[in-house]
Amino acid sequence: MTITCKLLLENHAQDWQEATVHPFLEQCQLGIIQPQQFNTWLMQDYLFVVEFTRMVGRVLASAPPEHFDVILGGLAALKDELNWFQEKATQRQLNLNIKKQPTCREYCEYMQSLADKPYPVQATAFWAIELAYNQGWQLPGKMPDPYNEFAQRWGNTDFTKYVKLLSQQADEVLETAQEDIQKQAEESFLIVAKFEHNFWQMAFHTAQHESK
Ligand SMILES: Cc1ncc(CO)c(N)n1
Incomplete structure (x- = not known):
């Protein structure tokens, strides 16, 4: 049987829930997240997105030309x-010239390791990483300022459509992928889910002295 993005979400609903539903996001929605928690997330996520951008560059390099538009x-x-x-x-007067915390570093190293994987595995991980933020920031519902701007960035309907296109591209190449590659794609989905959970944990449990 062929694995699809939809099946990954159905078969691993618990892991995905832990990746996308977290007190960090709930407390943003309630307007009670502490500034040091939020700022830790912001700074570490910037460092993450730098590496994610490089990863997407490598996904483009592995992709068939029909997938270039979306990427x-x-x-x-x-x-x-x-x-x-x-x-x-x-x-917010934050200095972005800081070190990655271990969770962020490990996630970035994982994204680098995807370069050696077949395109269907990369496409699945790419979709999962984007879906995690699309759903994570969307599920809590309308957020108060200043968090609404953040929620909108990943929760807006155009972003949802883009993530849908990513799932279609992943599904298309998974359909003809060999079984062991489908297995690797499933593993990559679970690894992304775990890292997404850990990333929220990192920001949520940050101590005051680590925040700047
Ligand atoms: C941790 C993390 N995952 C995903 C994204 C983007 O989708 C992001 N900015 N940060």
Whole structure:
């Protein structure tokens, strides 16, 4: 049987729930997240997105030309997103020239390791990483300022459509992938889910002295 993005979500509902539903996001929605928690997330996510952008560049390099449109659209959005992160950091007087925390570093190293994997595995991981933020920021519902801007960035309907296109591209190449490659794609989905959970944990449980 062929694995699909939909089946991955159905077969691993618990892992996916832990990746996308977290007190960090719930407390943003309630407006009670602590600034040091939020700022830790912001700074570490900037560092993550730098490496994610490189990963998407490598996904493009592995992709068939029919998939370029969607991936290049994603890269253009990432260019905008990196500039936006820098603006947000400046507004909050945060220095982005900091070290990655271990969870962020491990996630980034994992994204680098995907370069050696077949394209269907890369496409599945790419989709999962984007879906995690699309759903994570969307599920809590309307957020108060200043968090609404963050929720909208990944929760907006155009982003949802883009993630849908990513799932279609992944499904298309999974359909003809050999069984062991489908297995690797499933593993990559579970690894992404675990890292997404750990990333929220990292920001949520950050101590005051680690926040700057
Ligand atoms: C941790 C993390 N996962 C996913 C994304 C983007 O989808 C992000 N910005 N950060």
